[in-house]
Amino acid sequence: SQKIEQNSEALNIQEGKTATLTCNYTNYSPAYLQWYRQDPGRGPVFLLLIRENEKEKRKERLKVTFDTTLKQSLFHITASQPADSATYLCALAPTNNNDMRFGAGTRLTVKP
């Protein structure tokens, strides 16, 4: 069966450190993978998209890698801040984007 697994339910780190979140998938051949941020009581907000032919994508303090052989994406937040505390969701979509599937998310807490 198809699965999207995010490495842990919760991750606690100290301010200034790098947070690394993992997304593993099985029985998918995604054309691209996305990461979203979700705050309590709000809908997810798009952060980054990486395509199957891209190895790495960066945006400010965010970096995403995509290894289609390992079927894994890593999401990094460098120089983390308490404001980065949120749940981060990994999402996969087939080429036609009709049926985007989300992982359960990892709740990140950055402590001052």
Next chain:
Amino acid sequence: DTGVSQNPRHKITKRGQNVTFRCDPISEHNRLYWYRQTLGQGPEFLTYFQNEAQLEKSRLLSDRFSAERPKGSFSTLEIQRTEQGDSAMYLCASSLPAGQGGEKLFFGSGTQLSVL
């Protein structure tokens, strides 16, 4: 604010009642999605519209659920004969057409449904 708007934000109902939620997407977006999210889980896909056509429905969408997008603009999601298991956050998202940035979904803040 020109984001995705969902109403109501919260809905409390008794088991067996019918409820209807509304979603107003970003105006230039022709794609509209409904998702359901329970505590500690990611959003689960329910259904998807391109303009007024409902192109895909998840097996999660039982015959008690119906969604419409009559004029290709706003959409409604109705749940008939609600059950306690229907309690969840119902999220709407919209996107541009494929090939025009349609990969990125814009979500509303959701409607939190509680079935007593």
